[in-house]
Amino acid sequence: MSIPTPEKGHVAPYTHPAAGWGALKQVAVNLIKEKVAGGKYKTLFKQNQPDGFDCPGCAWPDRQHASTFEFCENGVKAVAAEATSKRVTPAFFAEHTVTALMAQSDFELEQHGRLTHPMVYDAATDKYQPVAWQDAFQLIARHLNQLDDPNAATFYTSGRASNEAAFLFQLFVRMVGTNNFPDCSNMCHEATSRGLPVTVGVGKATVLLDDFQLTDAVLVFGQNPATNHPRMLNELRDCAKRGAAIVSINPLKERGLQRFTSPQHVSEMVTGQSTKIATMFVRPKLAGDFALIKGLGKRVIELDDEAIATGSKRVVDVDFLAEHTAGFEAFAADLRAESWADIVAESGVPREDIDALADVYVKSERTIACWGMGITQHKNSVSTIQLLSNVMMLRGNIGRPGAGLMPVRGHSNVQGDRTMGIEEQPDEAFLDRLGAAFDFEPPRAHGQDVVAAINAMLAGKVKVFIGLGGNFSIATPDTPRTWEALRQCDLTVNIATKLNRSHLVIGKDALLLPTLGRTEIDLQNGVAQGVTVEDSVCMVHISYGMNKPASPELRSETAIVAGMAAATLGSDKVDWHWYAQDYARIRDAIEKVIPGFERYNERVAQPGGFHLTPASRNRVWRTASGKAQFLVHAIDKDTPIQRARARYGDDLLVMMTTRSHDQYNTTIYGLDDRYRGVFGLRRVVFINPADRARLGFAEGERVDITSVWEDGVTRHARDFLLVDYDIPAGCLGAYYPETNPLVPLESIGDRSGTPTSKSIPVLLARAASVQTSAQAAA
Template sequence: MNAHDEPDANPTPIRPYDGPAGGWGALRSVAKHLTEQGVPVRGAKTLLAVNQPDGFDCPGCAWPDRDHTSTFEFCENGAKAVAAEATRHRATPDLFERHTVAQLARHSDFWLEQQGRLTHPMRLDAASDRYLPVTWDEAFALIATRLNALASPDEAIFYTSGRTSNEAAFLYQLFVREFGTNNFPDCSNMCHEPSGIALKRQIGVAKGTVSLHDFELADAIFIFGQNPGTNHPRMLGELRRAAKRGCAIVSFNPLRERGLEKFADPQDPLQMLSGGSTTISSDYLQLRIGGDLAAVKGVIRHVLEIDAQRLRDGQSGVLDREFIAEHTADFETFAADVAAESWAVIEAESGLTRAQMRRVAEIYIASERVICCWGMGITQHKHSVATIQMIVNLLLLRGNLGRPGAGACPVRGHSNVQGDRTMMISEKPPQAFLDRLRDVFGFEPPREHGVDTVGAIEAMLAGTGKVFFGLGGNFATATPDTEATHRALRRCDLTVHVTTKLNRSHLVHGREALILPCLGRTEIDMQATGPQQVTVEDSMSMVHLSGGINAPAAPDLLSEPAIVARLAHATLGARSKVPWLALIDDYDRIRDAIARTFDDFHDFNARVRVPGGFRLPNTAAERRWANAAGKAVFHTHAVPTDAPIHRARRSREEPVFLLATVRSHDQYNTTVYGMDDRYRGVFGERRVLFANGADIAALGLAAGDRVDLRSVAEDGVKREANGFLLVDYDIPRGCLAAYYPETNALVPLSSFADEARTPTSKSIPVIVLPHVPESDAASRRIDASLVP
């Protein structure tokens, strides 16, 4: 590894941070990242176009814009993403001439990111172990040849990143289904898949029900398993406004997260000059990792008991009985199950006291309008679907669905991950949609379900997945069970990645490999009819235009829609009835095709040009329940007492901890922008393990010691991640947290959410051992992406 791989290590990497989220620290961080990328002036100008009608949608998270038509709003997270994309650094063919793939693989993910924007399509030369330049026509011809030579289209796997635009995603699914497969693993499989499954079954729509306006009306906002200060900083603006007007904000999170405690808005001059901040959470409940289902069920039990007591006292009840009678099913069965649940079990599994849960119940009862938000701290558990349905059960009790200021709010990550699903990037497409594709485009689409992310890895391991095509993302690093995933990718005949920058996935390749560089969200996309705009859908179903303003990083870059269309043209040839090349001459034609395919996108081109765009219909928000029951359904779930962590603790004599993987403040998903985690007080270090001080002492260790982690997996496979710095942190006993992707190697491929198959990255049973330096080399051979 080169000495310049990362910033110099800080002699005191742990320095507790007691300031607010945001504030001057956020502004200094923005300036630092713009300067590091060599774009202090151009980058600042670019930021002025973020989320503007004539600019581009933020390439960071999917949190909606408060007012897409006028306000200037960006956040530290988005600024880092913009700076990274607008960087002046370039990864030219010279980089690959100077480094073999093996040499590149010895560098850290941070170093790979810092090489800058890719400029040319590259093809692996196995003999020299180097990537060499290739023309676009040669690249498309190679992929087409390999795809058409497969014994079955199902031997190809087509992955999708959530930053892909609606236009690119629509063309992608159209091409792949005309090619003949539904193999569409995507990043949703690793994050909010449980949300879609739980909500679709329970209320008939696989999306949240609220709009941004609802946050202005809510009397209480409950936040589960989410850290907006790092992952969705613009959400803090809405929470700040809500808190200032007296809205109760109740946060459920095992870790004390600064963004949920207090926030100084960097775009509020008065607050910045005065050094003030706003308290965000009125109540902060540090439950155990994975204890949310038990906690919510305890709150519900209190609500039902208070309701019953008031009725016995001759007072009005607290339930919305009219709503329950007219709009819901299975309430009596659900209520009986809640009453039968043991308080001892609820307290033990949640890590909260009855008094804490009663306090939350009283807040809920006192609030006429309640919003429940959740993030990946809820979705990456074995019982994630059940937990989400329990949260919705709570909302149903008082009719907090389908009225202003109330509803369900899954907070998604990637900027268009919801739009990709709307465009039917799904391994399980509805038959009605396939019928529509057939009728509009004149081919018979495949009817068999394809593979999800876990299934894709399994298929590659089994040798039935031979070609892997990634439209964005960093599959090798984002996925669980790193050793197995890397082995799977290396078994492929061909791996192809569409990307803006070099990442780990390009170095964990098949027998043949291609890197295809594309335009970024901030760049001008010039096609035959002029500059083009794409569309994206945010977490609250708003669809709006996005158009870049910067010159492309290199003349040879193609847009994602152009890459998909040219590949489809090369692969399908004369047998396709779709005019692929004509579609990319003018993206209005793609949107017209979308409008013919999806009724909700009627008059797409006209409606999306209205400033701010338009909101897609949401049946549950209108109290129309498009599920099998025709009503919102109360779902009954027992508090889990035989999860992997319970079985692991019963099988071991030494302490078994529950580890949750988290992001640092200087990363977005797998992209590492820097080595600091300001709000958690970590500087210049990523291999850290957050633990309760009493647990550290009980292990005979001290904060600052190095430790090794070993997962306790039921498949018997030994999985290790070594050399972590122990940090004494405010987290419940028995619980640990560490950054991913460094700890992805500990997540078994076979450990995923019931029904949703989302990897259980937030609930990994592990044991903690004193660090053995001799194990470092072995650990790094297991997972090159763990090199610090």
């Protein structure tokens, strides 16, 4: 593992509202830190604008692809990181070995700046050296073409890739002969993608931003908008101002859902006023969401039964249930039979809080349910999401204005990549259309997701890894085993804008290929190209970069994919470079293969783009029954956490990994987490003060963390500062990627394969470094 930067920070309560002047201060700090040249400041004013570019950060949508000045702190950090004047040149690599760079922290690696030239690893010197683009493509082609089995290569995709790059990438890979598409969705919203199609027929949002103007209640499950999707707070602010109920359902009372000062509203900024966002906080213990939602459903059925008995207005939507659903009676019977004692024990939420949540829900005529990775990264996440959709169906809250399901995606195009075919389990109809459009027979066998790819590398079955963006070695679980897996490859290829850990955890041969950022002008044959993405509410829109590229050697992701494909497969069947010369040609091809993209170029040219309307929004249900499907799921009482607790008793705690405010996914922009009162520190673990005292630790003591799993492998994360925090008893929180080594590869969600990063059973011990120092003093 890498050696972290020595931490000299402190912990202090943060008493201000989210955003406000604190956010604007950080805008200036990041522009100065990244040494953004004066001429590039104007870029910020074109972010999320009709004539500007799409934010390279999160996938939160823009109202009409915003016609007003709007950017957030996260967006500024992402733009500043791309617009930085700092450069990682061949001279930089000549001065640093890979081994030396491995000793730097992830924050330090990020601060070196933009990559400028394609580089190839030289094992003799342990350094990267410049390589011509064509030579790099030929090296990739040689490795791929010498494989005995195309499934011995795996192709990772980041959610920052555009629709055009993703479509060309999946076509290239399927023509190579595999469906091995591990991607970032496997580690975040895969439970959504696998769970919702079974109940409502589509694994996407059923709402638009306009629905937030009509809703009576918003239930926010497992999400921290102020850090992960700051622009969402403006929508929630508007909801709160007009009296809609907003309920935060999360173990942590995150600052942004308490009070928010909107930088978009001058009156709040000038007067120092703020808006109270959440009307209620419901705080399940980690892995307790399923039982809580089941309790919510049970209470709705109880209230409906009372209404029947008294002749009052029904609580459930009788007409919706009769016309649009299947399986309701069995679902309701299961809820009636469920034990309240089990619900309270397994959720960690008192009965009166569940009743209060149900009161909010049944009084709301139109409800939106939002969720993030606090819901999706557990063993039972697929069942939890299906149950949540079922509870929303009880009151007809799918397929009408002001109501619906809202999975909030992370990276800007993680949803679009899946739509474009970055999917290890493609459906037959998609493959049929792809094969017909390009005159080949696509592979039919399901491929590898992230965890399967790592296991295949460890077993020696995968020899080539190609990453289209991202930071695979750090984003993934069980870090030492992931690194071992990558180092067993014959070739690793990383396509990126800035240096990160994955460029140092490499195979026998390794390439580092620099690409354009979203903010940069993408010229092909002298013509600026636009790229499209799909946001969290299924809006597809186009944007154009505005900044001069960081280096004349940079190529777009689309051009890099075309170069790899042409070198590997030739251009007889597909003229790859022809497609890369004009992205409108790729969009024409997408139109032939993917439903909903008819007249793609014409529609995306309209202000705001177009909506890929899910059938369920119109109450058309593409499920096996042709109806919105109720399912019966029992509360699981034999989980790895419960078995570990039976062995270790009250010494066992459950940990979730989380982001600090100064990071986005695995990118570490700084060392502060100001809304949680942490400054200059990352190796911290948040603990309930009563748990800390019960376990015999002092406030501010340093501890080692050991995860508990059933494979006999010992997994440690060492030397963390204990920070007293308002978190449910028995629960811990800590930042990733520092605690990713604690997540076993085998600890994955049922039917999703997603690492269970929000429910890791762990033990704490006094830090070995502290014990050694005490022994030396004695």
